[in-house]
Amino acid sequence: MESGASVKQRIARISAHLNPPAISQVEGSCGLRTGNCRAKGGSPGFKVAILGAAGGIGQPLAMLMKMNPLVSVLHLYDVVNTPGVTADISHMDTGAVVRGFLGKEQLEDALIGMDLVIIPAGVPRKPGMTRDDLFNINAGIVKTLCEGISKCCPKAIVNLISNPVNSTVPIAAEVFKKAGIYDPRKLLGVTMLDVVRANTFVAEVLGLDPREVDVPVVGGHAGATILPLLSQVKPPCSFTVEETEHLTSRIQNGGTEVVEAKAGAGSATLSMAYAAVKFADACLRGLRGDAGVVECAFVSSQVTELPFFATRVRLGRNGIEEIYPLGPLNEYERAGLEKAKKELAGSIEKGISFATK
Ligand SMILES: NC(=O)c1ccc[n+]([C@@H]2O[C@H](COP(=O)([O-])OP(=O)(O)OC[C@H]3O[C@@H](n4cnc5c(N)ncnc54)[C@H](O)[C@@H]3O)[C@@H](O)[C@H]2O)c1
Numbered sequence: 001m002e003s004g005a006s007v008k009q010r011i012a013r014i015s016a017h018l019n020p021p022a023i024s025q026v027e028g029s030c031g032l033r034t035g036n037c038r039a040k041g042g043s044p045g046f047k048v049a050i051l052g053a054a055g056g057i058g059q060p061l062a063m064l065m066k067m068n069p070l071v072s073v074l075h076l077y078d079v080v081n082t083p084g085v086t087a088d089i090s091h092m093d094t095g096a097v098v099r100g101f102l103g104k105e106q107l108e109d110a111l112i113g114m115d116l117v118i119i120p121a122g123v124p125r126k127p128g129m130t131r132d133d134l135f136n137i138n139a140g141i142v143k144t145l146c147e148g149i150s151k152c153c154p155k156a157i158v159n160l161i162s163n164p165v166n167s168t169v170p171i172a173a174e175v176f177k178k179a180g181i182y183d184p185r186k187l188l189g190v191t192m193l194d195v196v197r198a199n200t201f202v203a204e205v206l207g208l209d210p211r212e213v214d215v216p217v218v219g220g221h222a223g224a225t226i227l228p229l230l231s232q233v234k235p236p237c238s239f240t241v242e243e244t245e246h247l248t249s250r251i252q253n254g255g256t257e258v259v260e261a262k263a264g265a266g267s268a269t270l271s272m273a274y275a276a277v278k279f280a281d282a283c284l285r286g287l288r289g290d291a292g293v294v295e296c297a298f299v300s301s302q303v304t305e306l307p308f309f310a311t312r313v314r315l316g317r318n319g320i321e322e323i324y325p326l327g328p329l330n331e332y333e334r335a336g337l338e339k340a341k342k343e344l345a346g347s348i349e350k351g352i353s354f355a356t357k
Pocket residue numbers: 051052053054055056057058077078079080120121122123124125134138141144145160161162163164165190191192193194221266267268269272
């Protein structure tokens with residue numbers, strides 16, 4: 001029979017799990033919420049925070065990151081609902097220890113010691129809106145979150161998902177510059193969903209398995225700034241003019257296709273969580289020192305005259321180790337590039353002036 005004291009301790013431990021108070025305050029170093037725990041905590045690996053973890057992207061992203069063997073600690077931060085999401089995900093029998101953080105008073109605790117911070121916080125589009133229509137709300141959210149990163153994990157790799165990415169990445173860069181911690185190798189706007197869509201749509205046209213297809217998508221992450229380089233598809237192939245126009249348009253409008261299909265209930269969340277995890281996993285493999293990790297991302301760049309541009313980048317122990325040039329473009333792509341740069345210039349400038357005003 002157990003003594004009264006140990007029964008009491010067990011009951012306290014169970015009730016702490018079922019009814020967590022301010023969740024970040026109750027965990028011991030072993031990753032459980034009370035003392036007396038025997039669990040060793042997670043496997044060796046990286047510490048990852050998701051900001052906006054209770055949202056449409058945040059929840060499946062949190063689930064998939066909990067399944068990633070490279071993650072040892074997973075911090076879930078949002079301004080709502082993180083206790084429920086954290087309790088739910090923490091029951092998955094994978095290695096990562098999950099901790100939840102709720103509200104801005106817990107932002108710093110969520111960020112301390114992180115190796116990688118993924119940001120899907122902010123409002124999504126409704127039909128009829130452009131990504132730029134989200135600027136007024138999301139710019140301020142991204143700014144505040146990046147101020148927290150500057151203070152608590154200035155060396156972390158940042159994967160920025162919140163739209164409009166073409167402006168939020170320049171905002172983040174300015175916040176980091178102001179704090180004196182800006183390392184352009186560590187700030188990456190996530191354009192992986194454009195690549196994921198391009199691989200899928202091109203595979204459909206070619207009759208291939210999408211996993212065998214690799215389409216570089218450069219420029220930015222909105223409308224005409226999304227520029228698939230169909231002349232550089234792997235495996236090498238060719239397209240008719242009609243196929244090129246159809247594919248380019250479908251890839252550029254993939255986000256709008258989902259926004260319209262969801263009819264007011266938000267934008268891409270599940271495919272985005274998949275893309276975000278694919279990209280985050282590449283960043284973590286780079287951090288681990290794996291060779292040859294190459295993905296497209298919207299980054300500080302000298303590939304064009306613009307200060308930010310999406311191209312293929314090689315990821316390593318310090319974040320971006322190498323930025324690849326555009327490679328040979330055909331006439332259709334050269335015209336697309338000029339159009340993309342024009343739109344991109346305005347979005348970048350808008351972000352910079354917001355953050356520096
Ligand atoms: N880069 C891409 O390819 C891509 C793809 C899809 C969506 N997005 C963008 O991602 C963002 C999120 O989309 P969603 O569908 O998950 O939206 P959502 O509304 O479902 O979730 C957003 C979450 O952010 C949280 N949030 C709001 N303010 C916050 C703050 N200050 N700190 C922390 N969390 C905060 C909300 O509480 C919510 O849980 C949108 O801006 C959307 O446009 C980008």
